[in-house]
Amino acid sequence: MIDLLSDTVTPPTMEMRQAMFDAQVGDAGYGEDPTLNRLEALAAEMLGKEDAAFMSSGCQGNLAALLAHCPRGQEVILGDRSDLYDFEAGSVSVVGGLVLHPVLTELDGRLSLNNLRLAVRDKGDYQCAPPGVIVLENPHCQRGGRVLPPSYIKEVRAFADEHSLPLHLDGARIFNAAIASEKRPAEIAGDFDSIMFSLTKGLAAPFGSIVCGSRPFVDRVRRYRKLLGGGLRQAGIMASAGIVALESMVDRLKDDHRRAQLLAEGIRTIPGIRLEFSLVETNMVFFRLEGVSLSTPNFLDALSQRGVRMGTLREGVIRAVLHYLISDEDVDATAKAVRSVLQIAP
Numbered sequence: 220m221i222d223l224l225s226d227t228v229t230p231p232t233m234e235m236r237q238a239m240f241d242a243q244v245g246d247a248g249y250g251e252d253p254t255l256n257r258l259e260a261l262a263a264e265m266l267g268k269e270d271a272a273f274m275s276s277g278c279q280g281n282l283a284a285l286l287a288h289c290p291r292g293q294e295v296i297l298g299d300r301s302d303l304y305d306f307e308a309g310s311v312s313v314v315g316g317l318v319l320h321p322v323l324t325e326l327d328g329r330l331s332l333n334n335l336r337l338a339v340r341d342k343g344d345y346q347c348a349p350p351g352v353i354v355l356e357n358p359h360c361q362r363g364g365r366v367l368p369p370s371y372i373k374e375v376r377a378f379a380d381e382h383s384l385p386l387h388l389d390g391a392r393i394f395n396a397a398i399a400s401e402k403r404p405a406e407i408a409g410d411f412d413s414i415m416f417s418l419t420k421g422l423a424a425p426f427g428s429i430v431c432g433s434r435p436f437v438d439r440v441r442r443y444r445k446l447l448g449g450g451l452r453q454a455g456i457m458a459s460a461g462i463v464a465l466e467s468m469v470d471r472l473k474d475d476h477r478r479a480q481l482l483a484e485g486i487r488t489i490p491g492i493r494l495e496f497s498l499v500e501t502n503m504v505f506f507r508l509e510g511v512s513l514s515t516p517n518f519l520d521a522l523s524q525r526g527v528r529m530g531t532l533r534e535g536v537i538r539a540v541l542h543y544l545i546s547d548e549d550v551d552a553t554a555k556a557v558r559s560v561l562q563i564a565p
Contacts, residue, residue, distance in 0.1 A: 254455030267405025291316030293351025328359030485554030
């Protein structure tokens, strides 16, 4: 099966498996796991922040970060097509007691400054939940893996400062953004107070995400990690794979981007296919079926029968995600499978 469902379906590399087997461990609850300490120090250095905390998932990482930024009852201002709003089980509200305030997500992943201004309400108005934090997503998944321009991020930073609000980045795939924009990860993260990134998305680690920020902020994140059931013991077994991911899997992301562009070009001219986003910047290709009676589930089922697996994030939009297990030959085979399905569709 050519599995393009997500870049989270990848098993760990052999180097990761060996590192996990050989990992030096200690009780992370007492700060004594040397491998975990090394991973957190490496992540903080790469993102240009003072400290970092290893989390069980991106959902837990985002939740702990937002709780560390603002108390219960305050608003999280974020995009209405953001991963945090759509796909994190409402944890920010259900567990954290924070109010999600969605703002229209533009086609390129931005939240317009005008809409942000409308969203930030007077802190002195007791009828409204006060604003607590602004969240951006980069690259933006549901907008085709688009990368936010640095100039735009600086504008939002200035706006956040104007209102004394922290700025958090859901940077699950921040290394894809760095590769696509030819910048260091620390440059992408520089204008944010905090960043969450995933070790399992594109980097092939089997477990974990990281939250980075100032040392006092990360201290608060670690407290919330414990509160949320994320207390760690011999975490070096998991952290060792994360170290391999950061040291050996980042630069090769450019191959996933190139293959995503190849796939987009390979299916663009197939009758019945319309690319959702003409620009492919990272490792995702989104498209719709057009002018055919085949439903999205039936298309995905027929494609699976031909040895290719894709998925959908919302009805009518199909997503293919490239990762280290996909070769140029797989991309060609995928395009042929898509054409084969649509040739027999009425």
